[in-house]
Amino acid sequence: MRLHRNLVFATIDSLHLIFNEGKQADKVMKNTLKRDKRWGSRDRGFIAETTYDIVRWKRLYAEIAEVKEPFDRPNLFRLFAVWATLNGIKIPDWKQFEDTPTRRIKGRFDELSNIRKIKESIPDWLDELGVKELGKKWDKEIKALNQLADVVLRVNPLKATVTQVQNELSDQNIETEVLKGYPFALKLKERANVFGTEQFKNGWFEVQDASSQKVADFLNPKPGERIVDACAGAGGKSLHIASLMDNKGQVLALDIYENKLNELKRRARRNGVHNIETRVIDTTKAIKKLVEKADKVLIDAPCSGLGVLKRNPDAKWKLQPEFLESIKNTQQEILQSYSRMVKPGGELVYATCSILPSENEAQVKTFLASEEGKSFTFIKDDNIMPSSSGFDGFYMAKLQKKEKE
């Protein structure tokens, strides 16, 4: 592979914004990719993948290059040189790469590969937490979480069949494969910009990780039911739920952020979904109005996001222990208040995209032992681990509200 100067410079500029200015990686990437209209999909792919790769391996590369934050421009080029060397890419004879110690880079990599927190490129506190919560399992989970995420589509059965989407995309040289056990999923064989296709614009599919597609299945919505999606965000799960209900019945999508619900409404129109109503939760009154009104409630709770590090490697550096503690309190508060919306005999699903038992099983256990939780019985749970599934880490638990005596 030959390195192109403007693509490398765009990568360096993006890394500066992410590492030194605390900007969110996905937002930086969106802006960077708008910079030059002449860039084709391979150029864009190079910038995005290289930037994300260097974000993912920041600690390892910084230790190899012997540089410390904040990274000045020469140091960002040193990180880049480590990336290129370890990926077998020839370093060009530009002045920014003068005296790159290629052999030393390889030697340092071998030396440092014995220390997990450096090899897997994670902060000390996160490595300690992983061991405390997952014991021996942490090793393979963090390894899996450092792999590049596959792109998975969820076909929208209101608009198309899996075969139709597969054939139409194949006509545009976008090859996909079906995933056993995931009835609406198609995995891209190679990364491609699916958002530009007519099929996406017409709502035939959404991009949604395979593990995330398990949540609506687990909830098992039926046409005609009244379902509350309590932390609906931009509606990844609401849209899936509505499609499984065949547009019959009602999905009430709640969130504390109006802008996310507005995005949900846009996506619902594209998806041909007509049975979602959105409500911003700005007072406790909004919750009270819905007490015992839902057949099923989904709480897709805000969480550490540790299960989706593949997709969002930047979170390794942005996440703080204090945030984790406060988000656990929020999770329990949400469980306590939104569970009241379930009708007697109805069901509650609590889900997170975390792999930490303290955000998952422990929260359910605390809830069941509480006054509010006493009216629920535990039905089942599912712990989807990145190492065994190959996709994101997710947790989901199903509880049933007891009938009134």
Ligand SMILES: C[S@@+](CC[C@H](N)C(=O)[O-])C[C@H]1O[C@@H](n2cnc3c(N)ncnc32)[C@H](O)[C@@H]1O
């Ligand atoms: C994991 S995200 C939801 C993702 C979404 N369900 C999807 O599938 O695309 C959690 C959501 O909970 C929302 N949230 C946080 N606190 C909340 C609260 N007290 N009540 C309702 N939603 C809340 C956040 O704004 C965020 O959109």
